[in-house]
Amino acid sequence: MNRYLEISGLTKCYRMIRALDDVNLSLERGCVLALLGPNGAGKSTLFSCILGLTTPTRGTVSLEGRTPTDADRASFGYVAERVSLYSQRTVAENAAFFARLRGQTVSEVKTQLKRVGLSRASNRRVCQLSKGMLQRLGLAIALCGQPKFLVLDEPFNGLDPALLDGLQSILREEHQRGATLLISTHTMSAVEPLATHAAILLNGKLAAFATLEALRAQHESADSLETIYHRIARERQPMPEVLV
């Protein structure tokens, strides 16, 4: 089968800590993967390896059969858990700078700012934005140029219900457009309507990876993704260890 994203034997060690331990997973184009796990499970490290921000100790990440280059990564969309932008620059300046780094035009930036509802705030400095607005700005930058691959690290954190609903509908549109989405989150109810696949990371190890249908079939009595997650987490890890 022609895999879009293939992660094989991915391991990342930080001195004595094994943040990722032999992670293997593969996705087809157009899938939406919900990456679940407690804090410190290795979700952000996995994303960092995919985005080339961290060099894996072992293992490979390949996209469409080859290791992604910097130029390939310019066609990714990435929303960070904590959106860090240039605080003294305006919304429009930040969006234009980051989008142009990816080879996108200013008109595309304006389109995406309008899409996330930030066009009126485009002259405001980033330091004056609320957390929700900052999150939307991060999303607008990520959406520039209709990326084929979107990586979203905890995108639902701290959003009010209206913003959450807006973000879900944008992600749904992106999925319908054919983009492949990787979403890490603790807000399982928010990702469940979107996800086609789910992966559960516990202490750096992949505890489960399957389509949502397969997981539901395995856990018949579970009424939601959250219940499935808690069952698997309890089976594998009765009391989460704090990584020091």
Added chain:
Amino acid sequence: MGSSVVSTRAQSRFQLAASQLQLIATKEFGDRFRSGWVFACVLVWLGAIGLTSFLGLLQIGHIGVQGYERTVISLLNLVQYLVPLLGLLLGFDLIVNEREEGTLRFVLAQGVGRSQLLFGKFLGGCLTLTVPLVLGFAIAGTVIGVAAKDNSIAPFLRLAVSGLVLGIIFLSVGLMISTFCRTRVQALVFALLTWCVMVFVFDLVALGVIVSTESRTAAQEIEVLCDTTHVNAAADIHSEFDNASERKSETAVVAEGTSIGWLALNPVDLFRAVNLSQQLELRTSAPIIFSVVTVWLTIALGLSFWKLRRTDL
């Protein structure tokens, strides 16, 4: 067909990389411009050159605008202290600041290569250093030329160009410090320590080494070294300038008998030797200057890139 697709892809990748480099460099310069750094530096240079030209001979009882050569001699100490400091202050937070703010991760996640980031930052820093220095020297140089009716601008140009190169070397050292440090405070401390070592400690240690190892020729060498390094006051050099014709045969002998190759290790000393080559009869050949500049830039930028490539974000 296949090869043309590959070459088009390679071309578009190159264009993207070049545009990323340009964006990062212009943003860096834009940020410094907005912060007032560029304007402040222009004022500093104008003030420094104007005042040293006007008051530079106060020590020997003269006052008024001096010609280019005397201005250069008066300005030399100030430039050798100020330019390395400016270079280091520009460079020390180029990477570590973005790392602390969390923007480094986001920039690299946009498909920016680490080499593009590093050289973009470096070019932006060079631009920030060059614009005020060129403006300051150009404006002040024009005023001196008109006021002192002096046409021999060569020493003044040499000072401006060598000062700029000195600044760029220290900018690259600052950038290297920035990639190795985890916090801005740590980077600032290392930058200031580097400045102290290069501008003050190096010469004193080197003189100490010469005195303790070459006592026979030490007296002669110290005489040259004190002139070549910052140790002597500008007043002595002005006196030498006045008595240049009497002194010429004597200094030539001193220069022949000296082994001051270690000067090249420190770009600050090399800078001074370049600008005092006529007064002190010191021969600093172009290949040596070029080699030293290349070695310093290669080591500083190479180590920065090596470290940045191994940094996990």
